[in-house]
Amino acid sequence: MIRLSKSVVGKAEAEAVAHIIEDIGYLGMGATVGEFEHELENFVGGGRRCVCVNSGTAALHLAVQAVTRPGDEVLVPSFTFVASYQAIKAAGCRPVSCDIDPETLTLDLKDAERRITSKTTAMMPVYYASNCCMAEEYQAFARKHGLRLVEDAAHAFGCTCKGKKIGSFGDVVCFSFDGIKNITTGEGGAIFTADEETIQKVSDARLLGVEKDSEKRYAGLRSWQFDVTEQGYRYHMSNIFAAIGKVQLARFEKEFAPKRRAIALRYTELLKNNPNVKLTPIDYAKEVVPHIFALQILNGKRQELEQRLKENDIQYGIQYAPNHHLTYFKEEVSLPVTDEVYSRIISLPMHPELTEENIERICQLINTL
Ligand SMILES: Cc1ncc(COP(=O)(O)O)c(C=O)c1O
Structure with missing residues (x-):
């Protein structure tokens, strides 16, 4: 079987976890989380601060809560x-479903602009398939309309836009470190910002709202007399997660990034002349380290490809079911590009252990459709 995605972890990660259990002896949030945050800050650069949490979803939730008020509207692509x-929604806000641009498959600013109301205070562009080439445009748009910007960069850890690392500029940027992302902590996430008020809010909110507890935890201490002024959650990262993350971060530039890039470039090479395939133009050579490899299958042939992949024991993804069609978020809204892309999109296997033989086999199934 060829897997769609995979955690690439081994002896070094296992030894790092063993070190926490056998030598450090404290599994919760302690000094190792602080160390991981510093290493992430150095890696991303731009003088940004970083706060680690236990999922990418938690990072987004705390970021939105920090920059909005309940009842506000947040522009977000349904895709x-x-x-x-x-x-x-968890932050008490309303997601306002926007369409995507047919070329980048990320938030379409013209469509988003039409949906701004007096209640719109923030936007959450998503770097789908790690495509972050629009980062500066999103920032300019947010500035122009006086919106806070929470970038969902779950797919885009380690990517750059015009040579600048995602997370090193902008307002608030969130990453995911779940099991299959560009680096993993098992489950995890991080919030990057230069805004001290946001840092303070998310640092407290990840620890049940206990004021200024993070520094004490890094020093192996706890607050016993404290105040709580806002809703908080148990979203902090554990030493075990951070220990895995430190090893993964050290492996990223030399090992994971070149492998992921090479796989995307090879897929592109083998599929670029196929009239049934529409590839998203993404700069894998310099800027982007892809988390997924998504392409559109044209001429109504996706179902046939799905069948072929199943018969050949090759996993694939359909990412993602548009949110405005889900019962909980249902909206009568016209998003024609989203709907069309959803009917054509398919994600091919993408992880650092994929072989040249795997890639050729997958592309042969596509090129003989
Ligand atoms: C676009 C996007 N946003 C947010 C998340 C949430 O991250 P996590 O799974 O770490 O909660 C994911 C995870 O797959 C994602 O793909």
């Missing part, structure tokens, strides 16, 4: 994982 919508 995203349901996590983006749940995070907005």
Whole structure:
């Protein structure tokens, strides 16, 4: 079987976890989380601060809660994982479903602009398939309309836009470190921002709202007398997760990033002349480290491809079911590009252990459709 995605972890991660259990002896949030945050800050750069949490969804939830008020409207593409919508809703806000651009498959700013009301205070663009080439446009748009910007960069850890790392600029940027992302902590996420008020809010909110508890935890202490002024959650990261993350971060540039890039470039090479295939133009050579490889199958041939992949024991993804069709988020809204892309999209296997033989076999099934 060829897997769609996979955690690539081994002896080094196992030894790091063993070190926490056998030598450190404290499994919860302690010094290792602080170390991981510093390493992430150095890696991303731009003088940004980082706060780690226990999922990408938690990162988005806390970020939205920090920059909005309940009842606010948040612009978001319907073509995203349901996590983006749940995070907005969890913060008491209303996700306003927007269409995507047919070329980038990310938030269409013209469509988003039409949906702004007096209640719109924030937007959450999503770097679908790690495509973050629009980052500066999103920032300019948010500035122009006085909106806070929470970037869902769950797919885009380690990517750059015009040479600048995602997370090193902008307002608030959230990453996911779940089991199959560009780096993993098992489950996990991080919030990056230069805004001290947001840092303070998300640092407290991840620890049940206990004021200024993070620094104490890093020092192996706890607050016993404290105040709570806002809704908080048990969203902090554990030393075990952070220990895995430190190893993964050290492996990223030399091992994971070149492999992921090479796979995407090879798929592109083998599929670029296929008239049944529409590829999204993404700069895998320099800027993007792809988390998924998604393409559109034209001429009504996706179902046939799905059948072929199933028969050949090759996993695939349909990412994502548009949120405005889900019962909980249902909206009578016309999003023609989203609906068309959803009918054609398919994700091919993408993980650092995929072989050249695997890629050729998958592309041969597509090229003989
Ligand atoms: C676009 C997007 N946003 C948010 C998330 C949420 O991340 P997590 O699974 O770490 O909660 C994901 C995870 O797959 C995602 O793909």
